[in-house]
Amino acid sequence: MKVFSNRRLNKRITVDEGFDAEDPMASAIRSLMPADTEMDQQSREHMMGHLFSVQRGAARKRRRTSPQHLRRALVPALAVLVVLAVLAAVMLPVFLSGQKSTTGSRAQVARFLNISGKVQVRAPGHGWRVASMSDQISRGWTVRTGSGSIASVHFPDRSIMRVTDGSEARIAKLTRQEIAIEHVSGGTYHRVHKGTKYTVYDGEVASRAMGTAFNIENRVPGHLEILTVESAVEVAIGSHEPIKVSQGEVMTVSMSQDKKADKQPVSRERLQDGRLMANVRQDEQAGFSTGIYETVDVTGTPPPTPPGTEPTQPPTVQLQGEVSDRGAILTWAMSGVTVYKDLVLLRSEGAEPAYPDNEIARYSDTSLTSASDNSIQQGHTYQYRLAALRSDTTYVVYSNTVIVDVPVPDKPPKAVSVSLTASPVASGVAVEWSVSGASRFSGFLLERVVARAPAGSRTPQGTTTSKVINSGDVFYSYVDDSAVAGHTYSYRVGLVVDGAVMVYSEWKQAEFK
Amino acid sequence: MPGGRIQPRKNTGRLRVIEGQAAIPAELVREAMESPEALERLCDHYVTKIYNFILKRVGTVQDAEDITSIVFEKVIVNLETFDESRASFTTWIYRIATNSVTDFYRSKGRRRESPLEDEPAPEAFRAKDDLERADLYMVLVALVEQLSLKYQQAVSLRYFMGLRVQEVAETLGITESAASKRILRGLDELKRLAEGGPLDSLL
Numbered sequence: 167m168k169v170f171s172n173r174r175l176n177k178r179i180t181v182d183e184g185f186d187a188e189d190p191m192a193s194a195i196r197s198l199m200p201a202d203t204e205m206d207q208q209s210r211e212h213m214m215g216h217l218f219s220v221q222r223g224a225a226r227k228r229r230r231t232s233p234q235h236l237r238r239a240l241v242p243a244l245a246v247l248v249v250l251a252v253l254a255a256v257m258l259p260v261f262l263s264g265q266k267s268t269t270g271s272r273a274q275v276a277r278f279l280n281i282s283g284k285v286q287v288r289a290p291g292h293g294w295r296v297a298s299m300s301d302q303i304s305r306g307w308t309v310r311t312g313s314g315s316i317a318s319v320h321f322p323d324r325s326i327m328r329v330t331d332g333s334e335a336r337i338a339k340l341t342r343q344e345i346a347i348e349h350v351s352g353g354t355y356h357r358v359h360k361g362t363k364y365t366v367y368d369g370e371v372a373s374r375a376m377g378t379a380f381n382i383e384n385r386v387p388g389h390l391e392i393l394t395v396e397s398a399v400e401v402a403i404g405s406h407e408p409i410k411v412s413q414g415e416v417m418t419v420s421m422s423q424d425k426k427a428d429k430q431p432v433s434r435e436r437l438q439d440g441r442l443m444a445n446v447r448q449d450e451q452a453g454f455s456t457g458i459y460e461t462v463d464v465t466g467t468p469p470p471t472p473p474g475t476e477p478t479q480p481p482t483v484q485l486q487g488e489v490s491d492r493g494a495i496l497t498w499a500m501s502g503v504t505v506y507k508d509l510v511l512l513r514s515e516g517a518e519p520a521y522p523d524n525e526i527a528r529y530s531d532t533s534l535t536s537a538s539d540n541s542i543q544q545g546h547t548y549q550y551r552l553a554a555l556r557s558d559t560t561y562v563v564y565s566n567t568v569i570v571d572v573p574v575p576d577k578p579p580k581a582v583s584v585s586l587t588a589s590p591v592a593s594g595v596a597v598e599w600s601v602s603g604a605s606r607f608s609g610f611l612l613e614r615v616v617a618r619a620p621a622g623s624r625t626p627q628g629t630t631t632s633k634v635i636n637s638g639d640v641f642y643s644y645v646d647d648s649a650v651a652g653h654t655y656s657y658r659v660g661l662v663v664d665g666a667v668m669v670y671s672e673w674k675q676a677e678f679k
Numbered sequence: 680m681p682g683g684r685i686q687p688r689k690n691t692g693r694l695r696v697i698e699g700q701a702a703i704p705a706e707l708v709r710e711a712m713e714s715p716e717a718l719e720r721l722c723d724h725y726v727t728k729i730y731n732f733i734l735k736r737v738g739t740v741q742d743a744e745d746i747t748s749i750v751f752e753k754v755i756v757n758l759e760t761f762d763e764s765r766a767s768f769t770t771w772i773y774r775i776a777t778n779s780v781t782d783f784y785r786s787k788g789r790r791r792e793s794p795l796e797d798e799p800a801p802e803a804f805r806a807k808d809d810l811e812r813a814d815l816y817m818v819l820v821a822l823v824e825q826l827s828l829k830y831q832q833a834v835s836l837r838y839f840m841g842l843r844v845q846e847v848a849e850t851l852g853i854t855e856s857a858a859s860k861r862i863l864r865g866l867d868e869l870k871r872l873a874e875g876g877p878l879d880s881l882l
Contacts, residue, residue: 180845180855181844181856181858181859183843183844185844185859186837186859186863186866189863189866190870190881190882191866191867191869191873191882193881194819194881194882195819195869196838197881198816199735199816199838199839200816202731203734204727205747206740210726213747213748214719216748216752217718217722217751217755218715220752220755220756221711221712221715221718221755224712224755224758225712225713228712228759342741343741
């Protein structure tokens with residue numbers, strides 16, 4: 167009879183697999199568990215490329231530290247070398263083109279969708295070279311275009327960046343959920359896939375969008391323009407609250423020391439810009455919504471000229487328009503000495519308004535210089551022209567066309583606020599502020615109080631000064647060069663509407679050493 | 680022992696089919712130190728299992744891909760130290776995966792870089808499952824994170840990896856009896872944490 171030792175018998179006590187079958191939490195976990203899925207093929211290929219590289223490095227290290235192992239491996243190493251050589255031939259272009267994979271943050275890659283003209287790329291640590299459709303663009307790559315050239319970059323999330331002629335942009339971040347572009351120079355157009363955190367940086371200005379189309383240009387030295395074609399973009403200047411630039415709006419940021427930002431409806435002339443139109447046409451062909459271009463007929467030919475009109479005559483009537491609580495406010499100015507019989511206000515949606523079809527009001531008092539249209543509706547975009555009927559002929563003189571976009575108010579309406587920062591610089595104290603929730607105001611009241619002053623100061627503690635700044639800019643930068651060394655100042659700014667301060671920022675202190 | 684006999688246990692539980700995997704030949708593991716083909720075969724064998732375990736634990740594809748890569752990188756770098764007499768390769772790689780997820784949460788806890796409200800819905804659910812279930816799942820993942828490490832690992836291996844008790848025990852280097860107790864205590868702790876929360880409806 168065979169005798170088993172107790173030790174052996176006790177070594178393994180099998181537990182029934184159903185031991186937790188009746189446990190409600192176990193059942194809950196199993197019911198919530200998602201189904202298994204396959205790893206993305208492209209990601210898997212990248213991972214394998216990285217692992218082969220790690221494998222080669224580990225093998226080299228082992229050979230260096232183990233002579234015995236080296237001797238044993240001499241024969242099979244020949245075979246391995248052949249395999250590695252083949253693999254190296256396959257992997258070399260990948261590594262040369264900057265496809266280095268780092269632990270924990272393997273790069274995604276973008277590809278060119280289109281290259282036209284002279285386009286160059288630069289991978290980190292490499293020089294400029296001619297771009298190729300087979301390039302795998304990853305984090306740190308820079309793309310630049312020459313005169314008359316364009317490059318379209320297609321990101322893995324299906325977002326698209328078009329680098330227009332004479333421009334340069336660098337991919338600062340590229341992951342599945344986040345893309346960051348450094349706009350270096352020229353113009354870039356961005357069609358952002360919904361769900362991706364997409365940011366374009368230019369110095370201190372960050373334009374962030376999710377599911378939108380927008381254009382960024384800094385072709386004019388010191389000026390950055392953000393134009394939203396579809397949906398909205400949030401533009402943050404430095405650490406200030408982002409300012410929303412909605413569809414059909416354009417923000418211009420002065421990039422000089424005294425930063426200023428201006429936001430207004432985009433003009434028809436700007437929409438007719440060739441580069442912008444080319445991008446929008448490509449979007450249209452790809453089946454994307456073209457936003458503001460769908461509401462404004464910028465590509466259409468002018469309406470047929472009614473008999474007896476004089477369309478070629480340059481306008482001598484300058485028209486301006488804006489939206490207020492009372493409706494669309496239109497103001498105009500006449501130039502020249504022409505005497506007019508009547509002024510006719512024209513309005514349309516879609517095509518450019520023409521006389522007499524789109525007449526909405528007629529004024530026999532030709533000395534009038536403004537009018538309001540209170541029949542506008544929220545969410546509509548109107549085009550206005552003023553037709554001046556001359557008394558000596560039957561000809562019509564048209565003003566320029568004004569586009570008035572009547573926004574749908576946000577729900578709930580955002581409170582007006584002003585955020586301010588104050589920081590010492592070499593020449594004084596730099597005070598910057600941005601306005602959120604208001605676009606119509608006449609200026610600012612900047613107040614300064616001496617918070618701390620050395621003994622014997624000419625401006626002792628409590629000394630108050632103020633300065634009125636007439637500006638409609640939503641971002642403003644001001645250097646207080648009257649600050650005296652050794653003093654600490656508190657600043658706040660008030661937003662002036664209709665001659666009175668509507669809201670103040672918080673007080674911020676800065677010590678000028 | 681009174682009576683001196685062990686009575687056969689009545690099988691009152693439901694029959695569960697446990698998916699098994701063919702054993703990995705030891706030679707393949709050794710070859711994977713040098714041969715890219717062997718490495719690829721090794722990865723082919725384990726990547727889906729490891730990736731899905733990690734994806735279920737961390738919730739986002741990006742993190743799951745990164746951690747999966749880290750797991751296999753650790754395997755390659757440490758293959759020389761792997762001792763098949765002490766544990767099977769499967770047990771070894773599961774242990775590396777478990778530790779890598781723990782490392783991930785530790786570093787995430789230190790960074791505290793993303794607020795809870797920014798956490799995306801688990802991508803593993805997006806195609807097929809409804810959002811309500813995805814929300815409950817995220818609650819579950821958050822509760823598991825609150826467990827002490829030994830319960831967290833036992834519960835994860837059992838339910839997120841789908842291992843048998845024996846495999847859980849081997850991976851954690853404990854007996855099956857201890858593994859089952861650890862799992863049950865982990866479940867009890869989860870129930871306590873879930874009280875009054877959204878998961879209550881399932882309990």
